[in-house]
Amino acid sequence: MTELGVAPAIRSQGSDYAELMRQVRGAGLLERRTAYYYVKIGVTAALLAAGIAAFVIIGDSWWQLGIAAYLAAVFAQLGFVAHDAGHQQIFRRRPANAVVGLVHANLLIGFSYGWWVSKHNLHHAHPNEPGRDPDVAAGAIVFTPQEARTLRGPARLLARWQVWLFFPLLLLESANLHALSVGSLLRRRNRHNSLELGLLLLHAAGFLAVVLLVLPPVKALVFVVVQQGLFGLYLGCAFAPNHKGMPMPESGGTDYLRRQVLTSRNIRGGRVTDWALGGLNYQIEHHLFPSMPRPNLARVQPLVREFCVRHGIDYLQCGAVDSYRQALRHLQTVANATLRAPVTTT
Template sequence: MTRTETVPRRVRYVSTYTELSQQVQAAGLLRRRYGYYWSKIVITIAVLSGIWVLFAFLGDSWFQLILAGGLGVVLTQLTFLGHDSAHRQIFTSHRWNDWTSRVLAGAFVGLSHGWWMTKHSRHHANPNKEGADPDIGPSAFAFTPAIAAKRRGLAARLTRKQGYFFPLAMFMGLALHVASVQRLLHREQLKHRWWEITFIAARFGGYLTVLLLVLPPGKAAAFFGVQMALFGLLLSGAFAPNHLGMPIVPPDMKIDFLRRQVLMSRNIRGGRLTTFAMGGLNYQIEHHLFPNMPRPNLRKAQALVREHCAKHDVRYTQTSFVSAYRVIVRYLNTVEHATIDPFRCPLTAQYRT
């Protein structure tokens, strides 16, 4: 028996992540990137201001829909910056990160930082785990076999074709706004709840007032619709490919941290444009392993992570955006048949309790 075999499996698995973490820290990949983030924040807010200046000069015109599309792109980028700050990627100070995320999300985009943090933290702790990851919980789509099995009648028939309804993801932005407001109005315990209510109320009130002052109701509605649809499509395009169609973890399964984050995540190939469009979430595996790593360092960490996964025989998934969506559509349309047999699934057999 070798020395490695005498070490308990759980200790070996913990040490594998520790080994990788030490390599990442030694490479300086967890250091803050103040120049990158300050320039990103200033430029994005300047572009946002420019759009509203052009909006005022253009006046009552259907060409405003072009600006609506531009606004959807800019708000998506601000959402990504809020996401980075919530993960403490921007500053060393927790307070600075929290308030930057709260202001960007609430005052600029209209989303609740507190609500999102609660939900997103649960996702990061247990990606694709039934009963623990809110991102695969009951919704308009059935993301797991257990949810699909409970559907009856028309809902069950639609579930078998739900992959073709995936363009409905354009409503994701609107759904996030509604969920934020609902959470804030429930009077549940939420840190700085009244600040968030003030930010979001001022943002929505100012946004709608400006639209109706410059545009007639019909064009204002069209502007809002285009902006919100593009915002939803861009966000869903950044978040959906990361975990959908990857293994679903049963509620009673325990997996070590490294494998829990790597095996359930998918990277998307592409260059700078892909990274811009997805806010760095195309490096989803690296982001899940090191959620506080600054966005521009994720690409640099990829080589270390891939080499480490190959060394420890951990499957590392990276594919194209198109291939990812093919898998997602096929999975969504066949989710009711995607049952997990603990005696046939290698993942379950290796890690079931």
């Protein structure tokens, strides 16, 4: 398994990826952009502080639901910073990135940084590969017709309607990630578990204490449900366009460059899109160069696109709405497989 943010070893110095990497290194696009991240972290912290201040000032009011939506967006931005730290994009030294990741993931939004890094490692090593990429593992949503045909009972019915349930289910994604984080930390045995669990406990205690000190129980419950639901929806909408509906290759059969490019899609847009999606709209470039700092992804894109055209590699870029349409079309294809006889196993 390759380490997160580190491209696999290039066996052949004459490979297409090696040629592209030489161009990228020569352009200085893998150099760290620490000043950018100092500003990014500072601005995001200020947005969080402003949201908390507004929450306290507004007090006991249903207008707090607007603050819940605002904080859902801020939490997603905090998650994007943790993502970049996990890819070693911010600092050269791994411990410094880990500190940023632990603070933003565990302490501020309540997700396990260590669990996420381990999971995300597998995704980058095997993007969209059934049985190896955890992001396409069967769960509430099923991503391959083969899996859909094996389902029975309620799971089969859920898969049949998954196109209509996709976005509503994303409202539960934050709760799912909280549960997976805690469950993983309780199962794993390593020296970082106590620290991560302690930070998760501090997050939960601090978050609930502030909410309950300002709002009565019913409004507090509604606030938490809305804030966490919209947070999960935002994250899901940011990650779903990247690979869903793209080819799902079996193990092997293609090189690193083509595996990363052909299973990913980019989302068109300007600076607003870059901010809203945390740079994940440059998914092809991000997968090719996981440790590349976020602000350099837009700069490397023309180079990568031209390289792919020159080497006859399909490079997909589309609008956000079209990306969701493609993803939902794939989910419908999978759902249609439930109309066939289930596969029996012996």
